Amino acid sequence: MEKVIGIRFRDGGKIYHFDPGPHPVQKGDYVVVNTEQGKGLGEVVEGPFPKNPDVHPKEIKPIERPAQPVEIERHFENLRFEEEAEAFCLERIQALGLAMNLVDVECFYDRSKIIFYFTADGRVDFRELVKDLVRRLRMRVELRQIGVRNQAKMVGGLGTCGRPLCCATFLRNFHPVSIKMAKEQNLSLNPSKISGACGRLMCCLQYEYDTYKYYKQGMPKLGKKVETPQGRGKVIRQNVIDRIVTVLLESGQAIDIEYGPVSEHGAARPCQANLCERRNDAAPSQKGNAQEKPKPSGSAKQDSGQKPRKKKSRSGRSRKKTKKKRAE
Structure with missing residues (x-):
């Protein structure tokens, strides 16, 4: 079975998977690979382990070879160069009074480009800063703004x-x-x-x-009114892992009721307990049992001393139509 390894080009950076090929590499070794930015040197942080069969073969590129001691030494020289560039950049940021926070510096293996990662609350005009960095470092300079999650x-x-x-x-x-x-x-x-x-x-x-989310399917929600063999109550606690709900009865007693496992259809059932949600129509309706009182007629209202309601007057448009019909 084909093997793959995980390579990281910088601390905290993204892990890329490569095919080690015939080269015997282990975790902690340095290898040389070809990237979109050119030749790069990375550290093996994962593997080797079997390749996922769902991954297309073209997505896994082979490594070029294990890194030589001279190349590893150059890699650490680049790290020291990044520290010097970071110190100079911080000095210029303070001198120019820019509202930005420098997070990290990344220099390419062949020193063709250097990237400064920073955070800021808004947009920052760093054109003068870029000019100072290019004048000092003599290479391509990029300032890249990142979010707080990438900063962490x-x-x-x-x-x-x-x-x-x-x-x-x-x-x-x-x-x-x-x-x-x-x-x-x-x-x-x-x-x-x-x-x-x-x-x-x-x-x-x-x-x-x-x-x-899966194991809570079918379980009564918090605050739901339910009925148990001990009486009616309200759900006050859920233990999803143990499949137990705690019900506070009307008598003030709290009881634990175990729920069965989730079935194939995602529904849960009470285990050795008659627990069901209380419906509003379960209690007898008082309105249904009460006899309807007869509505008093108009004469009864007059006898009781209440004034009869006056009929609403017709609108002006309806009165005009009536006069027109009479004239015809």
């Missing part, structure tokens, strides 16, 4: 769980995260608990969202 991915750090950030370790792409995912998992909606280092909703909210 490049800088790295620790999350509220105490582990390194997912985006800086194994997460390859960002997916949309909504507050609905936190509500579906019955999590606290406190922004300080569900927000990541970037200030946005944490990416890990989507990891178990589909599981909770």
